[in-house]
Amino acid sequence: MFNQPYGLAVTILACALASCAPLPRDTANASADRAAADGATHRALPEDIRQALDPADFDARPIDPIELHLVMKPLDREVIFRKEPFDTSSFPVQLQQPDGSSAEGRAEVSGSFSRRFLKKSIRIDLAGDARWHHNRRVSLDAMATDPSYLREWAAWDLAHALGMTAPEVRMVRLHINGAYVGPFMQFDWIDPAMMARRGLGADGALYHPKDSTFCGGFANPAREELARCWFELAPRGGGYTELAQLASELAETPAAEFDTFLERRFDVDSVINWVLLNTITSNTDTYNKNYFLYLSRKTGKWLVVPWDYDLSFGRNADPALPFPQTILNDNFQYFYTPELGNDNPLKQKLLSNPALYARFQARLAHVLGVARDARAPDEAFGWFAPEIFRGRLADWARTLLPDAQRDVHRATSPEDFVRHVEALDHYNLLRYSVLRHQVLGTTVFGTARWLPYRSYPPLEEATPAAPDARMHTPLDLSGTVELATPDTRVVAVDKQFSRPVGIFRRGTDGEPVRVRIEAETERQPRVVPPAKSPDQCIERTWFVDLKSPGTTVSTDLIVDYLEESSIHHEVGPGVTDQNRLSLWSFADGAWTALPTQSNATSKTLTTRGMILRSGRVERIVACAD
Amino acid sequence: MLKAALSAFAAALTLVYAAPTMAGAWLRSEGEWLLSTSVATSSADSSWNDDRKRFSDPCTSRRQSLDVYTEYGYSYYHTLFAAAGVADKRCRGEESESGLSDLTVGIRGRLDPYRNGRSWEIALKLPISGATADAERPGNGELGVDAGVHFRLAPDPYENQFISYRGGIWSWGAGIRAWTGGLAHQAWTYGGWSRSLDDGWGISTRLSATVSFGGRTAYSDGSKDNDYDKLTASVGVRKSLTRDLGVSVSVSKALWGRNADQDVGIRVGISRMWR
Numbered sequence: 001m002f003n004q005p006y007g008l009a010v011t012i013l014a015c016a017l018a019s020c021a022p023l024p025r026d027t028a029n030a031s032a033d034r035a036a037a038d039g040a041t042h043r044a045l046p047e048d049i050r051q052a053l054d055p056a057d058f059d060a061r062p063i064d065p066i067e068l069h070l071v072m073k074p075l076d077r078e079v080i081f082r083k084e085p086f087d088t089s090s091f092p093v094q095l096q097q098p099d100g101s102s103a104e105g106r107a108e109v110s111g112s113f114s115r116r117f118l119k120k121s122i123r124i125d126l127a128g129d130a131r132w133h134h135n136r137r138v139s140l141d142a143m144a145t146d147p148s149y150l151r152e153w154a155a156w157d158l159a160h161a162l163g164m165t166a167p168e169v170r171m172v173r174l175h176i177n178g179a180y181v182g183p184f185m186q187f188d189w190i191d192p193a194m195m196a197r198r199g200l201g202a203d204g205a206l207y208h209p210k211d212s213t214f215c216g217g218f219a220n221p222a223r224e225e226l227a228r229c230w231f232e233l234a235p236r237g238g239g240y241t242e243l244a245q246l247a248s249e250l251a252e253t254p255a256a257e258f259d260t261f262l263e264r265r266f267d268v269d270s271v272i273n274w275v276l277l278n279t280i281t282s283n284t285d286t287y288n289k290n291y292f293l294y295l296s297r298k299t300g301k302w303l304v305v306p307w308d309y310d311l312s313f314g315r316n317a318d319p320a321l322p323f324p325q326t327i328l329n330d331n332f333q334y335f336y337t338p339e340l341g342n343d344n345p346l347k348q349k350l351l352s353n354p355a356l357y358a359r360f361q362a363r364l365a366h367v368l369g370v371a372r373d374a375r376a377p378d379e380a381f382g383w384f385a386p387e388i389f390r391g392r393l394a395d396w397a398r399t400l401l402p403d404a405q406r407d408v409h410r411a412t413s414p415e416d417f418v419r420h421v422e423a424l425d426h427y428n429l430l431r432y433s434v435l436r437h438q439v440l441g442t443t444v445f446g447t448a449r450w451l452p453y454r455s456y457p458p459l460e461e462a463t464p465a466a467p468d469a470r471m472h473t474p475l476d477l478s479g480t481v482e483l484a485t486p487d488t489r490v491v492a493v494d495k496q497f498s499r500p501v502g503i504f505r506r507g508t509d510g511e512p513v514r515v516r517i518e519a520e521t522e523r524q525p526r527v528v529p530p531a532k533s534p535d536q537c538i539e540r541t542w543f544v545d546l547k548s549p550g551t552t553v554s555t556d557l558i559v560d561y562l563e564e565s566s567i568h569h570e571v572g573p574g575v576t577d578q579n580r581l582s583l584w585s586f587a588d589g590a591w592t593a594l595p596t597q598s599n600a601t602s603k604t605l606t607t608r609g610m611i612l613r614s615g616r617v618e619r620i621v622a623c624a625d
Numbered sequence: 626m627l628k629a630a631l632s633a634f635a636a637a638l639t640l641v642y643a644a645p646t647m648a649g650a651w652l653r654s655e656g657e658w659l660l661s662t663s664v665a666t667s668s669a670d671s672s673w674n675d676d677r678k679r680f681s682d683p684c685t686s687r688r689q690s691l692d693v694y695t696e697y698g699y700s701y702y703h704t705l706f707a708a709a710g711v712a713d714k715r716c717r718g719e720e721s722e723s724g725l726s727d728l729t730v731g732i733r734g735r736l737d738p739y740r741n742g743r744s745w746e747i748a749l750k751l752p753i754s755g756a757t758a759d760a761e762r763p764g765n766g767e768l769g770v771d772a773g774v775h776f777r778l779a780p781d782p783y784e785n786q787f788i789s790y791r792g793g794i795w796s797w798g799a800g801i802r803a804w805t806g807g808l809a810h811q812a813w814t815y816g817g818w819s820r821s822l823d824d825g826w827g828i829s830t831r832l833s834a835t836v837s838f839g840g841r842t843a844y845s846d847g848s849k850d851n852d853y854d855k856l857t858a859s860v861g862v863r864k865s866l867t868r869d870l871g872v873s874v875s876v877s878k879a880l881w882g883r884n885a886d887q888d889v890g891i892r893v894g895i896s897r898m899w900r
Contacts (some may be wrong), residue, residue, distance in 0.1 A: 078738075
């Protein structure tokens with residue numbers, strides 16, 4: 001009863017925090033309805049914050065979609081989206097150029113996993129010398145696996161801000177035979193021609209790990225193994241000579257000498273930025289696949305080109321689940337260390353080498369907006385700082401929301417779009433806090449909080465003989481924050497574990513106050529509200545305590561719970577719909593239901609206008625309605 | 626893993642429909658080739674006469690054949706196919722009879738443009754040099770036209786595109802075959818069931834029937850005609866060795882007939898797919 005309908009929080013976010021251009025009638029009405037239902041909280045943000053979040057202030061790259069018009073036979077247009085997923089046939093197509101001319105070509109479904117969605121990714125091969133934005137092959141990513149449409153876009157935006165050699169991406173509004181189909185993302189085709197456009201020459205060696213064999217991580221430098229694991233894209237038939245040489249060198253070079261090796265053989269920034277990009281986006285679907293290696297004859301050095309960021313920004317694969325939940329699931333995580341992903345000496349030895357790790361930390365500090373790295377482009381400074389990221393996100397979401405609503409073949413609803421966009425906002429805030437404390441923070445003794453590849457004693461895996469063994473140690477988290485400025489989000493972080501415990505946003509002016517929040521994780525609540533069973537509740541209990549004597553404060557509170565995977569989560573067995581979770585507070589001997597907005601994607605629960613009084617500890621649990 | 630699973634599924638489908646008799650509901654992707662070769666041997670020591678009564682043959686006849694079949698995806702909508710073969714039959718102590726089959730060329734199209742497994746098919750049977758019209762009918766020596774339809778019946782394996790369908794798939798087909806030169810026209814039908822198992826294995830069964838009408842003479846008279854009826858059951862197993870390569874083994878037995886051998890046979894095939 002206290003759950004508000006999810007609504008269009010991000011629309012409000014977009015319209016309230018950034019300049020809000022007119023939306024289509026339906027969208028505008030929905031926004032207005034939502035704003036009315038949600039109160040004027042966001043609109044009450046001070047002018048300075050609103051201006052700080054204006055994307056124009058931090059030189060954000062707008063999405064600015066391009067209209068792309070195709071002409072196909074009517075039956076072909078239907079068939080290409082509705083045919084069986086693994087058919088690889090192509091269909092004649094005319095692509096209308098910006099100058100009004102048209103180019104002939106053939107269109108076919110591209111991709112692997114995404115072929116199963118109704119909204120298919122499309123590749124158009126233009127005939128003859130025809131090109132569209134430099135490309136003879138026009139690759140249109142349907143973004144079907146990402147209800148926000150923004151994970152890939154955000155990752156590529158960061159890659160470009162870092163100055164990486166990465167494909168240009170454009171958001172495309174695709175029309176076929178005059179009818180709108182939906183938003184697609186167009187990538188530059190990664191080939192020697194793209195490298196030539198970047199001044200790296202077209203005569204280099206280009207390799208790409210095979211998606212199906214999961215072994216592009218240089219575990220075995222034998223040439224036959226490389227052939228099994230990698231595509232040799234250029235030159236064709238080169239016998240994997242350069243890659244074999246590189247694999248041997250990667251295997252033989254000790255971590256202690258990896259900095260000099262990398263300087264000699266690689267564009268070092270491309271490797272640091274690649275690991276950083278995967279760290280920021282928490283992209284675990286890489287290091288054994290989803291990247292390119294190019295050996296430029298012009299520079300004599302290798303460089304890494306990143307690839308495929310749809311399973312990022314909190315999404316998490318789950319091998320314990322049956323396909324396709326292995327990929328499409330409700331998991332969410334933001335707390336992995338930079339060691340995330342599969343094994344690869346490029347990552348492992350980079351993080352293990354003190355000089356390279358220091359450069360990685362400096363680059364991270366630059367992107368988090370903590371300290372400038374002279375080697376990094378200004379454009380990337382503060383890219384992941386929460387308020388800047390939020391402004392960027394608001395701008396992108398505002399642009400894409402009408403497209404999300406009109407997407408003809410979408411697999412998800414506009415509400416999913418909004419929920420995922422808000423999840424991105426929460427991911428940013430939580431991930432930023434983790435990285436800032438974990439990788440950049442130091443202990444009171446001035447030592448590192450986290451060191452790469454430090455070994456931990458293994459925990460027992462549960463077996464039939466030892467069913468209670470645990471792979472993870474339940475944590476007791478605590479953090480204290482000062483709430484001074486209204487409408488500013490403050491994250492309480494447990495400094496020992498570098499884990500966020502809760503997010504506060506004070507609602508009114510007043511003297512600064514100190515608030516402490518503690519969380520008992522991975523255990524059923526010891527007490528639950530009336531008529532609730534512990535099974536219906538999240539297995540985490542929060543305690544919020546206003547520490548400043550004689551004070552009272554009104555604050556929004558966002559807490560999160562764990563669902564990293566199907567075997568590591570805090571979701572009680574009686575919780576059937578995480579969108580219907582409510583927060584309950586126990587204080588002064590009584591339970592009070594708190595008005596709650598739940599986001600089942602980011603596993604966050606938000607209550608607004610919570611009144612804290614000093615001397616009164618609020619015990620908070622989350623239970624299903 | 627995903628790609629491998631899909632490939633195995635595709636390869637399994639390849640083998641299901643790569644039977645030497647070439648009838649099949651599946652259309653290839655544009656530009657995709659299939660080549661299938663099989664060898665078969667069968668034996669019979671009895672036959673059915675023109676009155677559908679079984680009688681013992683004077684000797685146990687043995688028949689060997691080699692069949693080659695190929696398909697090419699001309700477009701999403703059309704697949705071309707061709708087949709040829711050679712057969713040899715002998716009774717113990719007697720001289721063998723051997724010959725080439727008719728050369729078959731045909732085209733297959735979709736009955737439902739949005740899904741595979743429902744198709745129409747038209748094929749020409751071309752008499753080629755050396756074809757004989759012997760009783761084993763590797764070739765009829767006349768021009769023929771075959772037209773039919775093939776259905777993969779419910780359930781639709783793509784109803785849930787995120788799950789590799791592992792249930793049984795029923796199939797059915799029917800058609801007619803018209804001949805010049807006074808040969809008997811024929812009608813054929815089949816019903817089948819197949820299922821993919823783990824690790825690239827699959828099983829299939831099929832019941833097929835051919836009936837003839839309008840023929841001039843009867844098999845029991847020793848003529849070289851194709852005026853026969855036959856009901857045959859077969860059971861097969863297949864294995865995908867790689868994404869594109871598979872092998873299959875099937876055994877068959879004639880259950881009922883007219884002017885036909887009551888034979889039992891085994892067929893071993895290998896097929897490869899490429900683009």
